[in-house]
Amino acid sequence: MGIAPNDKSPHRASQEWEERFRLLLAGVREYAIFFTDPHGTITEWHNGPEARARDAEAFVGSHVSKLYAPRDAAAGKPAAELAEARDRGQVAREGWLVHGDGTRFWGEYVTAALWNDRGGLRGYCRVVRDVTERKHAEEALRSVVSHSTDALVTINHRGVIQAFAGAAEKIFGYAAADAVGRNVSVLMPEPWRSEHDGYIQNYLRTGVPRVVGTGREVTGRRKDGSPVPLDFTLTEFTLDGLKFFTGIMRDITERKEAQAQLEVQATQDALTGLWNRGAILKLLGDELDQGHRDGTAVGVALLDIDHFKRINDGHGHLAGDAVLRVLGGELNAVVRRYDRIGRYGGEEFLIVMPGCDEACLRGLCERVRRTVADATVTHDGRRIAVTVSIGAAVAVPAADATPDTFLRAADLALYRAKAGGRNRVELGHVE
Numbered sequence: 001m002g003i004a005p006n007d008k009s010p011h012r013a014s015q016e017w018e019e020r021f022r023l024l025l026a027g028v029r030e031y032a033i034f035f036t037d038p039h040g041t042i043t044e045w046h047n048g049p050e051a052r053a054r055d056a057e058a059f060v061g062s063h064v065s066k067l068y069a070p071r072d073a074a075a076g077k078p079a080a081e082l083a084e085a086r087d088r089g090q091v092a093r094e095g096w097l098v099h100g101d102g103t104r105f106w107g108e109y110v111t112a113a114l115w116n117d118r119g120g121l122r123g124y125c126r127v128v129r130d131v132t133e134r135k136h137a138e139e140a141l142r143s144v145v146s147h148s149t150d151a152l153v154t155i156n157h158r159g160v161i162q163a164f165a166g167a168a169e170k171i172f173g174y175a176a177a178d179a180v181g182r183n184v185s186v187l188m189p190e191p192w193r194s195e196h197d198g199y200i201q202n203y204l205r206t207g208v209p210r211v212v213g214t215g216r217e218v219t220g221r222r223k224d225g226s227p228v229p230l231d232f233t234l235t236e237f238t239l240d241g242l243k244f245f246t247g248i249m250r251d252i253t254e255r256k257e258a259q260a261q262l263e264v265q266a267t268q269d270a271l272t273g274l275w276n277r278g279a280i281l282k283l284l285g286d287e288l289d290q291g292h293r294d295g296t297a298v299g300v301a302l303l304d305i306d307h308f309k310r311i312n313d314g315h316g317h318l319a320g321d322a323v324l325r326v327l328g329g330e331l332n333a334v335v336r337r338y339d340r341i342g343r344y345g346g347e348e349f350l351i352v353m354p355g356c357d358e359a360c361l362r363g364l365c366e367r368v369r370r371t372v373a374d375a376t377v378t379h380d381g382r383r384i385a386v387t388v389s390i391g392a393a394v395a396v397p398a399a400d401a402t403p404d405t406f407l408r409a410a411d412l413a414l415y416r417a418k419a420g421g422r423n424r425v426e427l428g429h430v431e
Contacts, residue, residue, distance in 0.1 A: 032128045035114075038121045040064040040082050058100025064126070069096040069104065082124060085111040097128070106135035151249040155184045157242055159200050171230075171251045173223035184247075189221045204243060212236050212245070220249065229256045269343040271321060272328030280342025280350050284403050287340070287354045292397055299356035301365050301392040302410045303331075303372075306422040308347040311384060319379040320347075323386055326377045334371045335364065350407075358394045358427065365390045365425040373423060387423035389414060393430055401430045 032055060035044040040063050045056035059066060065078035072078075072095065085091045090112040097107040108129045114122040151168035155161055164179040172179070172187055179186075185196045203209060211234050218232045231250040236243060267279035275283065284300065291298040305311075305323065312320040324347065331341050335351060344350040353364060369390055377384045391414025395401035413428030420426065 033125065034059065034128075035123055035125050036064055036082075037123045040078065040124070043123065055100040064124075067097045067107075067128075069098060072096070081111055085124060086113045086121060089113060094131070105130045106132045149250060151251075152246060153179075153184065153187070153249070154244055154246045156244055157200065157204060159183050159185065159197050162244065163246075167251070168249075171222075171228060171249065172220065187220050189219055189227055192218075193221070200245075217252070229253055269328075272324055272343050274328050274332075274349070275340060275342035277342065277344055280340060280344065280352065281403060283340045283342070284350070284352050284406070287352050288395060288401060288403065288406065291354065291395065292400070295397050296355045297357045297397070298395045298401075298406075299353035299358075299361035299364070299392060300395070300406055300410050301351040301353070301361070301368070301390050302344065302407070302414045303349040303351070303368070303388045303390050304414055304418065305347040306387045306389055306418075311386075315379055315382065315384060319384060322379045323377050323384060326375060327372060327386065327388075330371050330375050331368065334368055339364075356394070357396075361392050361394050362425065362427060365392050369423065369425055389417040389422045390425045391415065391417055391428060392425060393428040395430050405430055 033046045034042050036042050042059050042062055042064060045060050047056060063078070064082070065073040068078050077095075081091060081093060090110060092108075092110045094106065094108050096104055097109075098104055108131045109126055111124055111126045114125055116122045150166050151171045152163065152166040153161060153168055154163035161180050161182050161184050164174070164176040168174070168179070169176060174182075174186075183197070185193045188196060199211075203212065211232075215231065215233045218230050220228045220230045222228055229252050231252050233248045234245055235248070236245050238244070267276060268274070269276040274280075287298050290296075305327065308320065308323070311323055324343075327349070328341070328343070331349060331351070335341060336353070338354060340352040342350050342352075351364075351368070353361065356364065369388060372386055372388045375386060377386050391410045391412065393406060393409035393413060395406050409428035409430045411428075413426040416428075417424045417426040
């Protein structure tokens with residue numbers, strides 16, 4: 001039950017207020033509380049058990065400016081904060097302050113103006129807490145984040161960017177001040193850009209995660225519209241009852257380029273730039289399977305450079321390499337855009353021609369033979385004449401050919417072309 005104000009004598013009310021204040025101070029462990037007169041001179045100082053005990057001795061009777069770092073005191077910060085507290089009632093700040101022994105600390109403090117019954121200013125009350133350890137931890141974290149190779153992007157439950165840190169500016173091309181407040185979908189290409197808000201709302205409604213707590217590779221969108229491959233992990237947290245999400249992203253462009261280069265090296269002939277033996281044989285098998293499904297013919301041609309040993313012996317191996325490179329370029333230029341060419345081994349090449357019946361095959365092979373014969377190959381200023389012998393075969397769906405039977409037929413035809421005088425085309429049959 002409460003006691004009406006008129007039931008108390010002024011003396012008793014004062015005693016109760018002082019008792020309550022004493023209990024308040026006893027419960028405060030990490031804070032210092034002090035009072036000043038209207039001019040800012042400290043009149044009382046109360047320390048919690050974990051605050052600096054000797055600060056009271058050092059500061060009582062001194063102006064509040066003694067608590068400030070010299071630069072801030074000289075700049076008039078103490079008087080400005082007291083004036084703001086007087087005008088607004090109270091003001092909360094953080095900044096560098098000093099203990100009674102002169103050591104600096106990062107203080108979190110609230111200053112309140114105190115008024116008497118007549119509306120006059122009695123003075124000020126300030127509550128101070130030393131949060132130096134937290135400040136150092138925040139600075140350490142900020143340093144780690146700022147030097148991180150990862151981007152950290154935090155959004156709220158509406159998808160609006162709240163924080164844009166780490167390597168985010170470098171990766172996406174947005175300044176942090178420009179990114180904060182935007183919808184995070186600006187960092188995504190279509191169709192994810194249009195669908196992202198729906199993903200968030202679906203998760204908030206159902207609680208069923210699609211990407212929360214998982215790592216995956218995604219594609220981001222830079223400010224200039226260009227794509228960027230990313231390693232992406234999404235975490236969530238709750239603050240004041242609201243959901244927030246932080247995406248941790250790393251630019252993996254170099255890794256993807258290295259992977260692509262390895263894939264090229266695994267499938268490409270280093271000298272000619274054509275498919276290597278393993279890759280062209282796989283493509284042959286794939287085209288045969290497709291031909292069976294579609295009911296279409298597949299043509300194949302084996303090319304062998306005539307008298308290649310004579311070229312190496314007469315002009316040197318570098319000249320032989322030049323011939324192989326030129327021939328690779330000539331073949332690429334003469335075949336259809338969907339034909340596949342590979343270096344089968346040594347001076348042999350294999351061409352896979354999907355959708356090519358016998359008439360088509362003969363015409364293409366003759367065109368290849370003439371193109372090679374007309375090509376100009378020079379080395380050390382000397383022209384090298386080059387011709388090829390070609391053995392070709394067609395696999396029709398009814399033949400149910402395998403790569404081995406197909407190549408055997410083409411190889412036998414190539415043997416006949418060489419035996420028949422070279423620089424000619426022979427067609428074989430798949431048995």
